[in-house]
Amino acid sequence: MKGALREKIASEITLSDYPGKTIRKWREELEITQHELSKHLALSPSVISDYESGRRKSPGTRTVRKIVDALLELDKTRKSSLYLAESDNLDEIILSMKDFSVGLSPSTFMKKIQGTNLSKTVPLVRNIHGYTVLDSLKAITTLKSSDYWKIYGWSTERALIFTGVKFGRSPMVAVRAHPLKPAMVVYVQPERIDRLAVKLAELENVSLIKTQLSEDEIIAKLEAL
Amino acid sequence: MKGALREKIASEITLSDYPGKTIRKWREELEITQHELSKHLALSPSVISDYESGRRKSPGTRTVRKIVDALLELDKTRKSSLYLAESDNLDEIILSMKDFSVGLSPSTFMKKIQGTNLSKTVPLVRNIHGYTVLDSLKAITTLKSSDYWKIYGWSTERALIFTGVKFGRSPMVAVRAHPLKPAMVVYVQPERIDRLAVKLAELENVSLIKTQLSEDEIIAKLEAL
DNA sequence: AAATCGGTTCGTCTTATGACGAAAGGTTCA
DNA sequence: TGAACCTTTCGTCATAAGACGAACCGATTT
Known part of the structure; x- marks a missing residue:
């Protein structure tokens, strides 16, 4: 993009x-x-x-x-x-974005991106109707709160896929702060996982997933869907 | 378009x-x-x-x-x-679309399109950052839900301008059903106004406007902005 | 009145485009 | 093994693109 x-x-x-x-x-x-x-x-x-x-x-x-x-x-x-x-540099923040015509089950979606679940308490039930891949650092530093809706496309029932994640705290804080909640948050190759991030995900009833695929690999897989 | x-x-x-x-x-x-x-x-x-x-x-x-x-x-x-x-999709549905670099006050925008307010309870406060003119019948019958976000351009703080409106019920139902809400909905030469449409607009805090300008006139005025 | 700035016009040059057609290189399939 | 089809290569030609610079036009500014 x-x-x-x-x-x-x-x-x-x-x-x-x-x-x-x-x-x-x-x-x-x-x-x-x-x-x-x-x-x-x-x-x-x-x-x-x-x-x-x-x-x-x-x-x-x-x-x-x-x-x-x-x-x-x-x-x-x-x-x-x-x-x-x-x-507002949206083009540089959103690396890829799509909405599906039919919802995918969270487990199917997880397999596609070779993800593993980071929370035991959030049940994997919310279907995925689309995804947005974004650069976490740029999103958090340059996206105005009034522009956050732009990453949600047609459906909030989507996966927000963050790249460039260190511990994963800030992205979940942002999700917590915003009225629109995604169905799933995915971290691409995080260094470590912050415990607070997991807590926040559970509070918000958002599935928190990590994947070891690289940014390019995951985008390729998703765009081929 | x-x-x-x-x-x-x-x-x-x-x-x-x-x-x-x-x-x-x-x-x-x-x-x-x-x-x-x-x-x-x-x-x-x-x-x-x-x-x-x-x-x-x-x-x-x-x-x-x-x-x-x-x-x-x-x-x-x-x-x-x-x-x-x-x-089949967008080009025939969206008749004109634009995003402004600065927001227009709703009253200024209303004057431009010679509109009159249909609701007494919704205050005219949300600035207009763009507009989309769409064929209401085609939009409702042929637009896939996964494509709905495309009519919102860069900002939801826009006017959705529906042409070919009879009573105005369906467009407001669509707005009600969708997570993204425009700042203003405009009906071009509606036959009559459905009372439910007005109620829904008030519920959603969306300004509901009608204009007696023709489709061509309104597009000409907007594109000259 | 001169200087400055944004733009135009035009003669001239080299090189590349835009086009042809003939010949030939690969596939696929009868 | 051809025939049929899609594509490539290449020699050749006319014309247009791509570029320069000098002269010039019209506003503004000094």
Whole structure:
């Protein structure tokens, strides 16, 4: 999950009748001058003008990509960056996310991700209707509480899968603090498991699972579902 | 809102290090032969091969667009059309959708769409951070529950604007049933207003608004925002 | 009135795209 | 062992992309 804005600009330019006009539209939207753009690309300003005016009618993919990336990089340095506003970096927090059309039993889901249950008291009964894989550190440090809902998709009856977990305390604290409760919390390759994390999971009636699969492996397995 | 798949393929080709490989990937995904593609484009098959093999490394936007459209058109004639599978869903249901960079006050938003408040008890306090215009009948009959979250974009603090509303009961029932709640629900030219709809809105603390603007007028006004 | 800034126009150059068609390399299947 | 089909390779050509720089236009600013 990365660069929705990048893709949007790229497709808009590529599919446009007048790619130059679309380039201009975005350059102006991002408040970048032709001069800045050309400087960043190590080109003469006239080149940009030639594209935008339409002297070059069908820029190649290489050119389009260079321009899109330059626009976004220049935008990123701005105070009012659209790129940063776009995500609140959500794209970097959510590594993968899906909703299933039918619920999976928790034991089936656990097998898929080669997980083991960390709690003896929480019964494995809540079906899993989707999952969200997130970078725990980034989620906890940069996600505003008012944006937490975004990780829940259609159904809260889902597995929240945290990567980059050390002891697993913070993710469970966050779950405890938030009104929406997942059916399952999964830690990817945790160093150790904090006892409080397990207690909180039991209090919230949330299944707490760990897996020794790597981040990449688990995402591959889930996206193949 | 049209052609999410088209945009996806276009951006993927444009942003790829090897556009030819991406073209091939999609051609094969859609089960189209080079010969078919070239015939549809009135080109020699070798041209397609040259692109895919990378002899031409940076095809122009015109070329990319022609290829993307040809792929989709050929796919459309297939029994197992990916394009049709896609458009069964979202593209025909969501008529327009946007997220604002700053929130609008509900009264400002109401003025823009010439709306009137249908409830006396729900205070107009939740700011509007975006909107989704959807065909109520299609949304209710064809939207899979696992896709519902897609209409919420980046923020649930938005206006869900339903067109083709008779009495307004079903849309509010759907909102009631769903864990994500919009800040505002707008009915476009409803015939009559069901009393239960108003009750449900009040229960959910959702502002319920009607407007006499036509679908086209309201979309035009919103997209100009 | 001169300087600055953002942008345009255009002549010119090199290189790559966009296209063809002929020949040939692999599979699959009768 | 062919025939049929999908694909690749490559020599060749015209045209457009990709780039430069100089001159120029119009606002603002100094």
